[in-house]
Amino acid sequence: MTKKAHLLGFIQHGVNSHATGMWRHPKDKVNWNYARPEYWQHMARVMERGLFDAMFIADELAPYNTHGGNSDPIVKYAVQCPTHEPSTIAPIITGATKNLGVGVTLSTAFEHPYSMCRRLSSLDHLSEGRVAWNIVSSYSKSEWDAYGAEMTERADRYGRLEEYMELCYKLWNSWEDGAIVADKASGIYADPSKVHEVNHQGEYFRCKGRHFVAPSPQGQPVLWQAGSSERGRDFAAKHAEAIFAVHPTIARMRQYSDDLNSRLKTKFNRKLGSVKLIYGVQTVVAETRSEAQAKYERIQSCIPPEGALAWMSGHFGLDFSKYNLEEKIQNIEVPGIQGLFESILYARDGAPVSIREAALIYAQGMGMPVLVGTASDIADKLELFMEEGGADGFMLAATYTPGCFEEFVDLVVPELQRRNRYRTAYPGKTLRENLVSNG
Template sequence: MTRKKAHLLGFVQHGVMNHASTMWAHPQDKIGYSFARPEYWRDLGRIMERGLFDAMFIADELAPYTTYQGSSDAVVRYAAQFPVHDPAAVVPIVGAFTKHLGIGITLSTSFIRPYQMVRQLSTLDHLTGGRVGWNIVTSYSKSEFQAMGLENLTPRDKRYEVVEEYMQLCYQLWDSWDDDAISYDRSTGVFADPSKVREVDFQGRYFRSRGRSFVMPSPQRRPVLWQAGSSEQGRDFAARHAESVFGVFPTVTTMRAYADDIRARADRAGRDPSQLKLIFGLQTVVDRSRDRAVEKYEEFRSLIRIESALAIMSGHTGVDFSTLDLDDDVADVDAQGIRGLFDAILQKNDGKPVTVREAAELYGMAMGAPTAVGTPADVADEMEHYLDEGGCDGFMLLATNVPGCFVDIAELVVPELQRRGRYRQRYPGTTLRESLQEY
């Protein structure tokens, strides 16, 4: 029986904080680095490539959260996903200092027009030799719309109707150049055949565009498409469009339920379910000594500031948790933002009540994702369990102290997975799509 091999991706943000609340205050976080400088991204990319990761995956938020207490004061005070710089700017830097590592970026369809989105992503795919992925998101945060000078969010029940049309226009633009359109004939001065560079004339309900795509077909032609659909509409969208789906699930049972559901939807959409890679969130705290790994985990937990975690959780869900007591049950909260992350918190205790304080502690550590703590063998055991019983294809690794947590994966966990036949020995090609579809 062939045992499934794991895909690994590093989950980071172009900011002070990644995804573990107040982890930037750890004495070993970013020592000698500034997240805003190229050297940090150069070395982070090299570490992940040494570990043969599929990609660095860069999350994003477009404005400070203002849901908690009706203000962004708490996020500023604790660097709770603040400040956050443009993720796209990092791509050429990482691409220039690596040869195989993919770079996935989060870009919102709410604020970038389809024509410009295609141009930007294809440009980045050219600059990296075919290693760009796009995490397709529709903005959910009121603070983002206010910062952009817009009053109204896209209604929740319309989000996927709008983005569906958005994607159809993107596909037409990406596919509008024939493979043999460019002749580049110096003797005649002819660069391309106009009949093979078609003008797109798209007249939809939400988007209109008329013109030729302004960028040559990139090495992958389309970026690798990521999505994190958790609602019914989101799951259907992911099943139709995504090449890789990212999810956060706290237990092997919830992992398997999602995996079976999304693959069944892909099959109904006429796709080969095996081509849709399911990458689930996982945090690791690893050391050669199990006792030392547990000590490190407790050090990380001690850094969590409840108010910081609540500010992020409020921003993600659209619920002001300052209006609740820390001992209140969160089960009946109507989360309108990133519903999947909030559901992960509710599922963490297998149906038992979760208080606001407990939710903040869980969210502050790993956004509800499981945390594997122990020796390289312990962590590999847990990964194998999720691969085999949870139905996933790999892991989005949530950062603790950076870059040390990724050094630990590359130097300790990857060799253990390779020894078990659970991980690649070399990259299969030069593009992100080749890495993702290798197994």
């Protein structure tokens, strides 16, 4: 059976997503205000017209403060800043559509599982079962500073996260089928013997109470993960229904998907293919190659070099303002997002890349492969990533919005459909149904 691609649109609830400086582009948000519902409704309708599985909202909880020890360049160059709260737009996105899902990044670091589950179950109801949760645990010190807390070690964060999930599952599974009777004659709304009180006394959390939200259409949100350290990969292989990963070359994609499959099989006894592997890509499409190349160069020209460095400092937890920019990235170890650091380590197949070059590669689209060309060129690459890289689908990083998604939907989607590599209608109602189907 020909594998068909899943597509998601990768954005943030802010002025700029993952292409640094893009807010300066003459085509960015013309007559749209990112802080208003109309913009999100429009983006959602475009993605639904393109039969995307979901709009995927990245997030962080505070401006990065690693570069030079402060957040000045982050604020100055709009490096993922300002960023508004992500779950607030979920009902706007799903309210404007019938089938499009929404992935929401929510950190477990400062929120108790009880309120996290309540929020996600409520969103699942409001969307009729179209919500995914991108589970993160706050890798950035700025988030801990903003919340007035001491940052914990990665191992501890993952230990806590395990218990976090254990408690979430208890809450989500605590209402039995048939618990709601809603019998007006007797006045009985729900059968208390079927709504179990959760009593959790763990190392990190305590909880004694019933889940406050009636069972939602999906029961629990689709669980999404992007952890990429050893612990992160195990966590994803154990819990995730879909993984978001960034790899710049097919060889790295292949290694990643082999590694995931081996963890699924040998460590967690899960079926191969039970976790969808979604790779990040950025596309610049036009009717001709030369037009696409010109567009790409115009996009690149928007990147502010200091903002690019500050973004790397934020994601990787090192202050690159203190480094010689000619130093090779391969000689450096970082405490921050491991998986994304690898995207620049292997940007040139592992050949040395200086910090200066790495910052520009990274600022373009977080180290994702950048596919520049006609719809047919781009479809060729996506097919290759599916066939040889193990991709089940793609997270499309924004350049200028909403234009980049409109162009992709108008040009690349029909090309993928012509090749029988993409759906022509939504196969299911819920996000989970759409995600698990081939096409």
